[in-house]
Amino acid sequence: MNHETHSEILEDIMFLIYPLILVFGVYIILTGPRNPGGGFQGGAILVAVFMSRYLVFPISMESLNFLKKLDKIMLIILIITAVVYLFLGLHQTSDLFKVIYNTLMNVLIGIKVGSGLTVVFYTFIDIEGGQEN
Amino acid sequence: MIEKIFFVILIVSAIMAVQTPKMRRAVVYLAVFSALSAFVYILMGAPDAALAEAVIGSTISTIIYLAALQKYKVFMIYLLDEKQDTHHREHISHRKDPILTTIEDFCTKRELEPLIVYTVDELDFIKEKPGWDLIVTKVKNRYVLHGREQNYHAMALKDEWEKEKKKKVSFVIEKEHE
Structure with a gap:
């Protein structure tokens, strides 16, 4: 996309609704249980x-490698959390642990899905004609 | 009752997504389809599925489709010249039709990659082939460009030409009957 199609209206509106969408996403994650x-x-x-950041600024992302690592780390932490929760028998102790566990798992899954899908999308954009740029 | 009305609208939007000639419109109809089906999920008592459908169906997949359409970049141009002698190909590269420079400018503006094929085949033979975007024929110092209605780059080229009102060029738009 060239700079002629770069729209200032889109940019300003995105600047306004970015924080709202972010807060909404975090809200959906935290009230998940x-x-x-x-x-x-x-x-x-x-x-x-x-x-939608890509639609406004069509450039690839710099921190893609960090997101790739984050995706893998989150997978490992997810498995460890579930295993620890089950094998230590925390689910039999009290309701407080259940609430903490549910919220923690939701947050972890949210971060993993967020980083994973972002990596998928930006990889899709960078690849051209079967070869990576 | 209200569910049945929305089922009907769902089917209508799905049919419109399939039947529309332009790809971008089909993407928009698919987004409408997803938003409506999210609403139907809520009516049927599944708010969880409705949230996922609304986010993935009408946001993420729409953006991915639009990005994919933007990457649809190679612009296939056939240049027909019936007088051309096929046995002497050397002189083809020496001269260049002035119309090609204009088309190439258009392609660079839209970040397309022009792929120009010089050919002496019949027009109808090329039209039956898949994958052409533009066919340029030359009839007595007049150019005739053939484009397809589904191809929005070709339609934009036609619009640009009609704005500048060049007399030497006329445009033929093919409508697909399938």
Whole structure:
């Protein structure tokens, strides 16, 4: 995309609604255990922020390697958390642990989905004709 | 009752997405389809699925489709010259039709990659081939450009030409009957 199609209206509106979408995504993640929503949906909303950033500024992302690492680290932490929770028998102790566990899992899934889908999207943009730029 | 009305609208938007000739419109109809189906999920008591459908269907996949359409970049141009002698190909590269410079300028402006094929085949033979974007024929110092209605780059080229009102060029738009 060239600079002629770069729209100032789009840019200003995106600047206004970025924080709102971010807060909405975090809200969906954190209230996941009780209300409709959860880690996956909230993470997807966060991805929508990064994707609409591409529509406004069509450049590839610099911190893609960091997001790749974050994706893998989150997968490992997710498995470790679930295993620790089950094998230490925390689910039998009290309701407080259940709430903490649910919220923590939702946050972890949200971060993992957000970073993973962003990596998928920006990789898709960078690849051209079967070869990476 | 209200569910049935929305089911009908869903089917209508799905049919419109399939039937529309332009790709970008089809993407927009698909986004409408996703938003409507999210609403139907809410009516049927599944707010969780509705949230996922609304976010993924009408935001993420729409943006991915639009980015994919932007990457649809190679612009295939066939240049027909019936007087051309096929046995002497050397002189083809020496001269260049002035219309090609204009088309190449248009392509660079839209970040397309022009792929120009010089040919002596019949016009109808090329039209049956898949994958052409523009066919340029030359009839007595007059150029005739053939484009397809589905191809929005060709339509934009036609619009640009009609704005400048060049007399030597006329445009033929093919409509697909399938």
